Amino acid sequence: MGAEGLRVCVRKSGSGRVASPSITSNGLHPKIRNVDKNHKAAINKSKQQQVDRSRVKIGEQSGSTVKSGVMRGTDVNKGWVVAVVVGIHLAVLLPLLLHYTPTGNNGVFYYYYNRPGGEKHEFWSTDEGVVDLPITNHTHLTLIIHGFSESSHRPWIRRLSDALLSVGKEERVVVVVDYWDLHTINYLQMRHNARQVASLIAHLIDTLVVHKSLQLAHTHVIGFSMGGRISGMVGSKLTTGQLGRITALDPSYPILHPVDPSETLDQNDAQLVVVLRTSLVAYYNPPGHVDFYPNGGIVQPGCDVWFYPDIVQQSCSHFRAVKLGVEAVRRGQQQVFPSCGCDSWGSFANNSCDCLLTSNFDLTTYSSVGGPFYLTTNSDPPYTIPFD
Template identity: 35%
Template sequence: MPRLYFFIGLMCLVRSDTDETCLTFTRLSLHSAVVGTRLNVKLLLYTRRNLTCAQAVNSTFLGNLNVTKKTTFIIHGFRPTGSPPVWMMDLVESLLSVEDMNVVVVDWNRGATTLIYSQASGRTRNVAKILKEFIDQMLVEGASLGDIYMIGVSLGAHIAGFVGELFYGQLGRITGLDPAGPLYNGKPPQDRLDPSDAHFVDIIHSDTDALGYREPLGNIDFYPNGGLDQPGCPKTILAGLHYFKCDHQRSVYLYLASLTENCNVTTYPCDSYRDYRNGKCASCGTPPQEACPIMGYYADNWKDYLKEKDPPMTKAFFDTAEENPFCIYHYFVDIITWNKNVRRGSITIKLRDRDGNTTESKIDHQPATFQKYHQVSLLARFNQDLDTVAAISLVFSTGTVTGPKYKLRILRVKLRSLAHPERPQLCRYDLVLTENIETVFQPILCPKLRM
């Protein structure tokens, strides 16, 4: 009997990695980045049963992973300071809040933590091989490749692509959050993420002029604010490290915002950001909003994509606000003028509801050309959505500080919501705008056209 007690006590003391109560993401330091680390991949499993307490899993131990459910892998990127990604747990919890699934955090911090970016990049294929071994075991246990979803951030996006390539493009979906550009721009498809790596590949490009990949990489590529400078991010190096990573990380926070119920970010397929800003691509079908792709988690609901087995690569553009939930509400401002001479300038429009709430849009990215009896349709973007519009104000400007003040004689102005096309269109007739002077008016319902 004493031997039995001794044996039980010994078994309680000996605990393998897979039996660890709560596995945590590897936390390293700048010192580790300087001296370098060897690749060591940990897989952290979260489910609704263990939402805040990760379980260690590997290719020989699947733990609580339910192979009949969807499994989402989160793969981080380059970690030059060794710290865990600040957004990681928010993403885990948000994913589990919208769907009962397995979430596997791919912790390759020992390998991504280095001051030498090329070293981290050189380890991406080895990470992919480890993930393949794990997924192979999932398949043995009855999982389906179609139920596997990979979310890769920066270098992690290309890791997801390499995994997809190892499974001949049969993964269900890959989302690339600002896939890394350095060492990957211009590479052939087999050396980076590409549309053939999964049944559906969607990308959010938020830093194409620095750390992100420039060209399209997926079935649909989303370009917030043109994929360049993001609103709310520092404009100068005086902001320190935040200056370098803010645009790059914005893709993650936009994706996170798509998991909340605050708003769905509608995007507009277009050839260029310029065409989108000029209002040339603000309709996706009939009714218009139903056919427009939604950025983020629900991007795979895009019905135009689902109609085709091999859809063309599509670029979609949209603008965002500076802060979460980042939603911008689009309106068309249709203006018909009756000036004898051509007028060129910008329009600032302000909306006010009955409670006094206001929202403003300055449409000045490109001067509009107003010709007699020609309609000009301007795309206005507002940070706030007003259910009812009680008053509208307009300011016309040619951009000149000195010289005569021009007038813009408006035959009709019409306001129509893109976010809510079911709302009534608002009109006003016979207005005269004096340059740089605000003109306020109460709109009336536009008459319905008889067919």
């Protein structure tokens, strides 16, 4: 073994002599061996700490990677959840939408109410179907016909029905006509369907006259929009007599020529024909016995907001008719909607009309002074404005 490979530890003995080094079998003095072991241990510990730190870093990096992966996975999972939820809703709703989509196969449905807040009863317009109807020769019957794109489920119909059944002490029944299934965006077909609906309603009324002794003098048909036009056709198609009253709430008018007079509402369709005109929809209709023009009958207060497009103003004004109708029944005992008989809206608005002839818009009487009447209303309920 070379001198450079011999590492010795020299120390002095107690006698002052230099002690000879103790050599182990592996050529190292025991203390040298211990130092070497400690050195190696320190080195190994340092290396181990470096390795541990490296592992921690790798772990943190991999952890963040895993975390971000989990987050991405969560996003994906959320997306799948949303997709599944939407799919379930579509699976449930589509059959319902298809069920309520007009098919033209089911025709017209009829329901009746005979007390305020009471249950809605469905019946058929056959001889057997009307047997159980609570109608006698003393019954005051009102039929309600909804407008285009509507059905019997419209809230205003229930409100109007309850209001009508709360008036007076007479025996009253309200029949609601539902022709939703005959709706179509094909105008010519819809025009044909409207005539068909009118024929079916007229057949029902004739059946009630024959089998339930219904008195036509106490029969009132209320129609909104297209329902107003249909109510006129109903009156002209009856075979057992003439209706007591028709009230048309902003009735529509055929927009394509030629116009068959039998498709329009006029004074020949009932003993009393009352027309409420709130928008351009009813502008071209022939006059009834009594015509009411709230605020001129073109645009209603609250609908004439300057930034509303004309179509929005007209739609708002059109549907105002049913709100006025409901209020007229609910507050009918208070002589609401007082109106002046004038030649024009201009003469009424300019106070040049003497207003010697007055009337009140209501839906319960069967007689009234004839002519055009003008009135003003509020933009919000209560709509009625008393005379000064």
